Each structure stands twice: as C-alpha cells, then as structure tokens.
Amino acid sequence: MPSTDDKPALKITLEDLAKVEVRSVPQGNFGAAAAGAKQYGNIAAPADGPATVTEEKGSIFLQGWFYLGIAGLLGALSGWAIGEPFFHEGGRGIGSPFLTILMIPMVLTFLCLGFSVAESIAERSLNKALVRAGLSLPLGLVLSLVFMFIGGIVFTVAREICFALGVTTYKNPAFWIARSVAWMVFAAAAGIVYGLVDRSLKKGRYGVIGAIIGGGIGGVLFDPISMATGLGGPSRAVGFGLIGLATGVAIGIVESALKDRWLYVAAGPLAGKQFILYKPVTTIGSSQQCDIYLFKDTSILPQHGVIEMRGAQTFLRSDGPVFVSGQPARMRALQSGDLIQIGRYAFHFRERQRS
Numbered sequence: 001m002p003s004t005d006d007k008p009a010l011k012i013t014l015e016d017l018a019k020v021e022v023r024s025v026p027q028g029n030f031g032a033a034a035a036g037a038k039q040y041g042n043i044a045a046p047a048d049g050p051a052t053v054t055e056e057k058g059s060i061f062l063q064g065w066f067y068l069g070i071a072g073l074l075g076a077l078s079g080w081a082i083g084e085p086f087f088h089e090g091g092r093g094i095g096s097p098f099l100t101i102l103m104i105p106m107v108l109t110f111l112c113l114g115f116s117v118a119e120s121i122a123e124r125s126l127n128k129a130l131v132r133a134g135l136s137l138p139l140g141l142v143l144s145l146v147f148m149f150i151g152g153i154v155f156t157v158a159r160e161i162c163f164a165l166g167v168t169t170y171k172n173p174a175f176w177i178a179r180s181v182a183w184m185v186f187a188a189a190a191g192i193v194y195g196l197v198d199r200s201l202k203k204g205r206y207g208v209i210g211a212i213i214g215g216g217i218g219g220v221l222f223d224p225i226s227m228a229t230g231l232g233g234p235s236r237a238v239g240f241g242l243i244g245l246a247t248g249v250a251i252g253i254v255e256s257a258l259k260d261r262w263l264y265v266a267a268g269p270l271a272g273k274q275f276i277l278y279k280p281v282t283t284i285g286s287s288q289q290c291d292i293y294l295f296k297d298t299s300i301l302p303q304h305g306v307i308e309m310r311g312a313q314t315f316l317r318s319d320g321p322v323f324v325s326g327q328p329a330r331m332r333a334l335q336s337g338d339l340i341q342i343g344r345y346a347f348h349f350r351e352r353q354r355s
Contacts, residue, residue, distance in 0.1 A: 056266070056267050062270060062271075065249045068248035069249040069252065071118035073245040074244075075111040076107050076111055076244025079106035080107060083103030084233050084236065086102070104148050105141065108186055110140075111247065112144070115193070116132045116136035116140075117136070123270065123273075150185055151185035158181050161178070170226075176224065180220035183219025188208050188211050191210060191251065195207050203276075210252070211251060214247030214250030217246040225238050226239060261314055261350070262276045262349075262350055263277065263340070266339070267344070268294070268343075268346060280310075282306065283305075284304050285301055285302050294343065297344050299320075300343045301319055304322070305319055313333055314334045314351065315333055317330070318330055321342075322342055324338050325338050334349045335349075336351045336353075
C-alpha cells in the first residue's frame, strides 16, 4: 500500500526543454575592432575555416569606365600641353606647319600611356604601372604615327566628299562627321596598345571597339566646342580632353558589356572592382608580378593560386589556403556564383550564360 507521504513524480516533457534559455556571461568584447578601424569583410574566423564575409559597397574609383575615362582625359591633356606651344595658327606661335601635325601623335601617345597604366594604378601596383608605361610609350608613339597617317588619308577623303557636296566650312555638321570618322581611326591605336601591354588579343579587340566608339563621339563634338569657345588653344584643350574622356569611358563600358568570365571583388581593399579573365592562365597573389595583385594581407603567398581557362570550363588551383563556397580547395572547377576566399579578400566568380 503506497504511503500517503509520497509526492508525485517529476515529469519533464520536450516542450519544457524547448522553453529553456541559455544565457551567456559577457567575457569582454575581445574580437571587436578598434573604434574607427576599417574592416575588410571578415570577422573572427575559425583557424580551420573561412572567415564570415560581409560584402562591401564598391567604390566608383574602381569602376573600369571611371578610371579609364580619367586616364583618357589626363592623357589627352598631357599630349595637348606638350604639343600646343609648337602649334602654328595663322602665323602665331613658335611652331611650324610641320610641327603642328605632331600634336595628334602626342595626344594619342599619352592616351596609350594613360590607358595602359590606369588599371595598375587603381590596383595600387606601382611596379606594374612602371613596366606598362615603359612598354606603352614606344608602342604608342610608333602606332600613333602610323594611325595618324591612315586617319589623315581618311579625313582627306571625307573632306573631299564634303566639298563635293558643297560643304566649305567646318561649321557644317557634315564636316563634324568627317572629323569624327578620322578620330575613329586615330583612337584605334590606343585600343591596340591597351591590349598589347597586357599581352591579350581579346583585351585589345575590346579596346579597339571602345576606342572607335569613344573617338567618334569625341571627334564629332570637337568642332562645335571650338565654335562655342573660339579661344584657340583652350578650345583645343577642351576638345582633345573630351575625346580622351569619351574614349576611356567607352573602352570601360565595352569591356564590361562583352566580358564572359570575371571575378568580382566582394570584400577586401579592392571591393567593387572586377577582374576580367582574358588569359588562359591568370595568377593571383601578393607579388606585384601577379595578374591579380592582392596587397595588405601577410597571409597571402607571392603566388597564392592560378585560374585556368580550359575551353568552356574554368579551374582554380591554389598553392595556399583558399575556400570556395566555404570549402577548402586545392583544385576546383568553378561554377558561376562561387564565392572564393583568399585571406581577407572575397571574390564572386561569374560567367556569362551561354545559349
């Protein structure tokens, strides 16, 4: 017979367990960054795994159309500044008609220089910029003279067509179109050098397409600007500067529109920049000799890995710690949308959908 002093048994159900709250005791915010310190998309990461990525808003200064546009503007103005003192205009100036025709090669040579070093400067790779400058100056000078000759023939033919149609003044829009066609030819030299210094035929092809578009836009506006200002040298400065700006912006837009495989930097000091994959093998590392230079991270090896394009497939091969979509990878076939993490840098691999 049970005792009357017995108490009912204690029963714990699953619902009771679900209501239990575990409260952590604060131990100090040891993982927080110092006030005002800039962080690059990662938080305290486990030693054997990738950091947690917080995507950052990209800077406009790292957009191709922006830094190429600025490079074209500055390059054209530099060429104008060198050539303007020798410009022969109505008997004025220290120049001669022969020296006057050298202004266009000067503008084109410095356009080639600006486009060639712009990306390296945006990536903060001084060594790479100096190497490309050393290549672009002689190439730009030679090709500028060649294309000035070809463009001069085109302009002469177009001008004769204008004369045949009764156009006798540069104030007529038909003459603007003639100059625009000539500048399409002139600017193509800058697109060719843009690809040559990076040893990429595809990059050169995109550069030529962009240069033709930008040169045509800037060329058609050259005479209206001269008419509006009527200031001789300053009007030429504005005209050439506009041609350089339009050419650089157009090259950047064409590259972005026609690219088929690229890396978009989601986190790190270069957040917002895209690296278009032009070469069969693209090197990545902390050495400035790499195609993709990753700075300010001592955990990244001089050559940390490579991206290889084999037909329609793209492979990542790493020599240091790399995570792809959260998993460590040594050799990995990449799929569009994969997140690649190298140190504090994070990249989205993307490719254009093939029909």
